[in-house]
Amino acid sequence: MATLTDVARRAGVSPATASRILSGSNKPVSEHLRTRVLLAAEALQYVPNVHAQQLARAQPTAVGVIVHDVSDPYFAEITRGLQRVATDAGRLLFICNSYREPEREREYVGLLHGHRTAAIVLAGSGHRDPKTARAIATRLKQYQKDGGRVAVIGRHLHTPGDAVLPDNEQGGRLAGTELCRLGHHRIGVVAGPAGLTTTADRLAGLRQALRERGRTLPSKRIAYADFDRDSGARAAADLLDANPDLTALAVGNDTMAIGALAVARERGLKIPEDLSIIGFDDMPIARDLVPALTTVRLPLTEIGAAAMRLALAPPSDGPRTVTVEATLIRRASTAPPPTA
C-alpha cells in the first residue's frame, strides 16, 4: 500500500508538506509543490489510512447508530433520517443491528466507543428490566465521560444524553379514542414485547383512553408479541380464540397488524365489517394493505433526523428532549362494530 511517505518521496517533498496538501491544512503551500504532490498521489493510487489519520487527529468524525434491525421498516425509516443528517454534516455513519439482544447492544456501545465515534444514537425502545437498562446506561455514561455524545430515540431508563421521544402514550390514546368513537366496547390488544418501554407506553395510553370512556381492558384481552409479523398473527389468533366477541383489535405496530389481517382473512372475518384493526407507526406499506390500514403515524424519518441533529449539536448543560407527536391516520380497516 502506498503511504503518505511514498507520495512525499516521489514528489520530492517532506511528508509534512504532502499531508498539508492532501488533507487540506490551512497552512499555505506553493502551487508548484501542490501539483507535484497531487500528481504523485494520483500516480501511486494513494488512499490515506483512516486509522492513522484518526489517531493523529484530535476530534473524531464518524458517528454510530444502534438499531434493533435495519430490515425492520420502522428502523429503516429512522435510519434514513439519521443518514441524511449525518451525510449532510460530512460524517460517516456506522449502522449496528442489535437484533434486540441487550448483550449485543452493550457490545456495540463498546465497539463504537473503541472506534472513538463522535456520537452514538440509540434507536428503539429501551429495556424495562432495570438490570439490563442500567448496564447499558453505565457503558454510555463512560462513553460520555470520554467525550462522546449520546442521543436516544424513545424512552430509556437511567440513560444519559439527549432524547427524541415519540409520544407513544398519546399515540395509544389516539388509537383507543378512535375505537371508542366508532362505538367499540370489546377491544383486544396485540401488544409489543412485554419488556420494552414503547410497549408499556402505548398500552398505557390506550388503557387510559378506554377507561375514560368507560371501557375495561381485562388482561385476557391483551396478548404480547414480538413486534414481528408471525408472532403478531399468533397473538391475534389466540386473542380471537379466547375472546370470540371482540369487535376491534388495537395492534402494537403495523408489522404485527399485517399478521392480524392475515389471521382475519383466514378465518373469513371481514375487515372492517366484522372486526376493526388499527395499527401503529404508519409504515409505508400500510396504505397498500387490503384493506388499507388505519394506524397511528409516527414521523419516523423526522425522528431520526432530529436525533442526529441532537447528537451532532454541541453538548448542552442539561439533557435536551424533543417530543414528537403521533397522529391518527384513518384508512379502511376500521369502522363501527357490527350491529349484532
Place this chain on the structure above:
Amino acid sequence: MATLTDVARRAGVSPATASRILSGSNKPVSEHLRTRVLLAAEALQYVPNVHAQQLARAQPTAVGVIVHDVSDPYFAEITRGLQRVATDAGRLLFICNSYREPEREREYVGLLHGHRTAAIVLAGSGHRDPKTARAIATRLKQYQKDGGRVAVIGRHLHTPGDAVLPDNEQGGRLAGTELCRLGHHRIGVVAGPAGLTTTADRLAGLRQALRERGRTLPSKRIAYADFDRDSGARAAADLLDANPDLTALAVGNDTMAIGALAVARERGLKIPEDLSIIGFDDMPIARDLVPALTTVRLPLTEIGAAAMRLALAPPSDGPRTVTVEATLIRRASTAPPPTA
C-alpha cells in the same frame, strides 16, 4: 481517555505486558500480573483505541457492504444474510447506502479502502453505462491490489472479484413461461431502471420465454421505472392507458408490483380475473398482499450469506462464481386471461 499506558502504569507493568494480556497474545503471562492488569483496566474503564490497534496490527478485521438502500426490503434481506455470516466470523460489518448514485458508490469504495476493511461486498445490480461501471471497477481493482477482497452480488461489468449471481434471466423466463402457460398473449412489462444489468437480464429472460411461445413483446408494452412503489404505479398506469387490452403484467420487482396492484384497485380491475400480475424477488410482504402476489423468488438472505462467505474466504486464483436459482412462487395474483 484512559490509555494502555495508563493501565500498565497503574498495574506496575510495561505497556507490552498489558497489551499481551488485554488483547490475548499467545505469549504466556503469569497469572499474577494478569489479574493486576485486568483489575487496573477495569478500574480505569479502559477501552482500547481501535484505530491504534488497527494501525499497529497487520490484518484488518472489519468488512464493508455497499447497498443501494437498506430500507429497501430487497437489500434488507441480503444485508441480513451478510450480517449473519460476518458476525459469526467475528467481523464488524460497515453498511453503506449508495442510494443508487454511482458517485456515492465510488466514494464509499474509497472510504472502505481507507478504513482498510478486509473485504467489500457490492450488493445490487451493476451499471450498464460502461463509463460508470469502469470507474467503479478501477477503484475496486486498486483496492484488491492493496489486499482487499471483493465480492459482488449480481452481474457487474468489468468488475473484479468473486460474484454471486442470482439467475435473473432464468427468473424472467420463469415469469414469462408461467404467463404463457396460463394462456396470456398480450403481456405488459413494468421493467426496472433501464441502466441496470438486473433489469436487462430479467427482461431478456422474459422476452425469450415469450418468443419461444410465439408471443411478441413490442416496446409499447414495456415501461421502465425505478424499482420503487410509486414509479411502478405510474408505469403500470401508463401501460394500461396505452394498451387497454393487456391481460397480464410482468413486473420487475415486488415493490413496483405493489404499485401496480394499487393502480389496478383504483381502476376497479379485478386481480387476477381481469388482469394477472406477477412480481419478482418474493419479498416477505408478498404473501400478505391481497391478492397474495405470484412472484419469482430469489433466496435473498442466502445470497447475502454466500457473498459474505466468498468475501471472507481466502483469495483463489481465478474469480469464483456462485449462481443462485430463481423459483416460481404461485399465489393468487395470476390466473388465465378473461375469456372475453
Place this chain on the structure above:
DNA sequence: TACGGCAAGGAAAGCGGTTTCCCGAGCGCT
C-alpha cells in the same frame, strides 16, 4: 548594508497500540 519580519517548507514529536528483540532469572544437566 544590515536588520527585523514573514512566509514556506522540513524535522521531529507524538497519537495509542503491537511486536520484535533482548535480558535476566531459574532450571536441569554434565
Place this chain on the structure above:
DNA sequence: AGCGCTCGGGAAACCGCTTTCCTTGCCGTA
C-alpha cells in the same frame, strides 16, 4: 560448579499520519 536452556517480562521500534516548532531564504525598511 559451570553450562546452556527455557521462560516471563521490558525496551524500543514501528504502524501512517498530523502538527508543532524550527529553519531558511527573502522581502522591505532604516
